[in-house]
Amino acid sequence: MLQPLEILQKYWGHTVFRTPQEEIIASVLSGKDTFALMPTGGGKSICFQVPALMMEGICLVISPLVALMKDQVDGLQKRGIKAMAITGGIHQEEIIDLLDNCQFGNFKFLYISPERLQSDWIVDRIKSLPVNLIAIDEAHCVSQWGHDFRPAYLKIVLLKEIFPKVPFIALTASATKRVQEDVVVQLQLNNPTFFIKSFARENIAYMVYEVEDKLNLVAQILRKNPEPSIIYVTNRRSCVEIVSKLNSMSFSATYYHGGLSYKEKDAQMKLWMDEKVQVMVATNAFGMGIDKSNVKTVIHMNLPQNLENYYQEAGRAGRDETKAYAVLLVSPSDSVAAVSQYIDVLPDKAFLNKVYVKLCNFFQIAYGEGIDEKFSFNLHQFCVKYELNPVKTYNAIQFLDRQGIVTLSHEFSEKIKLQFIIPSKEVLRYTSLNPNDEEIIVALLRTHPGIYENQASINVSLIAKKAQRSEPEVLQLLEKLKNEGVVDYIAKSNDASLTFNESREDERTINRVVKYLNIQNELKVSQLKSVLYYVKEKETCKSRLLLRYFGEHSAADCGICSFCTSKKTKKNTGSLSQKLMELLRKEDLSSRDLQNITQFSKDDVIFALQNLMENDAIIIKPNNLYSIKK
Incomplete structure (x- = not known):
């Protein structure tokens, strides 16, 4: 063995x-x-x-x-x-x-x-x-x-x-x-x-930047790190908008969200996996099970719902053990937006009961009935009819789904119901006259033996697989058979289906699960507080904050996160400022002269000079030389 x-x-x-x-x-x-x-x-x-x-x-x-x-x-x-x-x-x-x-x-x-x-x-x-x-x-x-x-x-x-x-x-x-x-x-x-295993990822620099113009900083980061990157956003519209803006700035980018069909998801994924594009802009629908080792940067444009999700998404960077970056961009209004997005839309017991009853009424399910009944479902139409907040309603239905009361299936596909309307012997005659169509017709008959008596829901990809033909060929033949009066079929697009797993019992149904709802809501509030603390805490290493959240305690700072690098910069700037003052007391010098003498980077020298000017310690003369202020 x-x-x-x-x-x-x-x-x-x-x-x-x-x-x-x-x-x-x-x-x-x-x-x-x-x-x-x-x-x-x-x-x-x-x-x-x-x-x-x-x-x-x-x-x-x-x-x-x-x-x-x-x-x-x-x-x-x-x-x-x-x-x-x-x-x-x-x-x-x-x-x-x-x-x-x-x-x-x-x-x-x-x-x-x-x-x-x-x-x-x-x-x-x-x-x-x-x-x-x-x-x-x-x-x-x-x-x-x-x-x-x-x-x-x-x-x-x-x-x-x-x-x-x-x-x-x-x-x-x-x-x-x-x-x-x-x-x-x-x-x-x-x-x-x-x-x-320790949650420490020593090669990931956890960076939190407070900025007004997030896209401008994103562009700087992507230019500095041209390797594969992921940008996480909170909704589908942002995916499309940011990809459009990045493309206009000469970055190669594509997007991925839950509203795409399986084929579209696969196509977008392949572009990024094959590195035909640098950037994948995505909602949190993207990432689970994605095995790409050389992701250099993961950027979050918005505050995450909890640190568990953030850690997992950030952790998609640097799997090849080289240095990588997990960047969280924050603007002043983000905390208010996060409360609105994650907390204000949580359903309470009264709202959950309202949504459940409205769902039953929407599909005309009587009290005590409805078990195993399945319906096409359009969330927008439902919310418009009953004047409900779409996000809060979706969260309520998702909670019902997770409790097993209903099943919400996102299918994003064309549903086809088909029935043969000519006798079986005529179908055999048709196949003898049209041998190229035989494999698909045989696959239909074998998969759905009752297709003469009743309409059958057709899985086009399955029929194509069994007939060893492509899906477009199957759809083309179905249209041909319909036009020739061989079959009757209805094709309609629907974005979801809703299945009732229990008989309707209104408040009795909701009362049974409300304790889980309360626990869920309390947990989500607590988790968002942890996210806000992670962002706002400016006196602790970001890596240590994450480790502490998961129950680990590190004695040492990571040395590479935004807190640690800012601490180094302040220290370096302090000693550099002293050095600059010593040099300028002897003679007036340009920034380039000061950079060459001190061997500090251009950015560090400029930063230190600006601080000294703001404190009225030095001035810049018309000849662009810096001088001690008299």
Whole structure:
């Protein structure tokens, strides 16, 4: 059997593990439950992928984000490792096929969202799989004290009963001490081995700049550091606007946000990953699972919602261990804007109940009914009809989603309902006369056997894959079949769907979850206070402030953050000012003369001269020479 390092070399091409990957792998291989807290870029996935490849059977990975699952599955498949993901939007028939492949196709990894564990039939199918390891990624989501609590994660503990002898590994990049303890309780980890890697990123300079013209400073930073960069903003409009302004300033930039289709996201991502553009301007929809080691600069144009998110996003810089920059730009009005954006839009109990009742009325769901009913949903239309604040309403629906009361799915795709309207024998006749269309038609009939009797929702990408044709070819044929009277189909674009997971019970439904709402709101207020303190505190190293937030205490300043560099500048300027005064007492000199004599940088000399002039210690003569003021 190959040893861990041999597995690492064979599939990833690395010759050494990072600390503490090897120790974590040894813990998992010994059959122990394991808790691994490794900051962003620490290589968490290796910690469960390597031991899973050394054991017989399949590793079950619980992961909350589709993009993260897709990225890891693609990465494993490129290395010749059999892996698959069961995400939202996949029909039951296809899930059954996928699970069959898992059971009989010698797959090594099955990625699944925690919400899928709420389906009893899926859990029953998982019971029959030869599971060798259960990995819970983003494990802080299981804790109500975490910054991204998802109630569906509480269902993971069921796997402990199903697979009592299978080790669990819980992984997270950001968790306070309180969250760590809660994760162990909620997942019922059995005497777990803890691996807590320091949050210190010694190569990242955490910079906080107070500026009026943020874009001007961004341009300076990007010119000084022309390597790949990420700029985080808070909304989609800002993505487009900033990219437009950067392009007009001769920077190459593109954008990424949650409103793009999967194809658009992939295309934009590829431009940046392949370094066809320098800058990715993005909302926080971008970044999870992105493995790009040479990001030099991460810039935040606005205050983050919490330090957990900020640390993760900033940590996408400098993964190659070279010096990198995490820059947070602040203007005087930002704290007021942050309270308005993050706190004022939090729903209270009354608003949450109002939104839930309005949703039920909007879709004409009677009291006691509605379970498993699914509807196309347009948030804008809903808010206009009931005169609701869109952001606050979205937060309320998102909370209902995380509590499992509803499921809000962003699909951003064309939904097609199709039905054959001629007899099956006529369809066979048509295919014999049109052999080029046969693969697609056969794929349709095999995927949707009831398509003669009822309209079926068509997954174009799945049909294209089964027919080994492109999606445009499938759509072109559907239009042709409609025009020739073979099928009837309706295509409509909708940006989301809403599924009701429970029967309507109005206040009884809301009363059951309101305690979580109160905890969430209190936590968000506390987290924003920590962000504001991080920004406003001017007497402490920024790296030390971050470490302290996560429960670490460093005796030494980092030496490279905005606080540390300003301290050095003040010290240097003080000694430089004394030196300049000594020189100018002897004779009048130009700034260039002073720079050559002192060997200080031009910027330092100019800064010191300006300070001396402001204090009326020196003057500048008409011949541009500096002189002691008499």
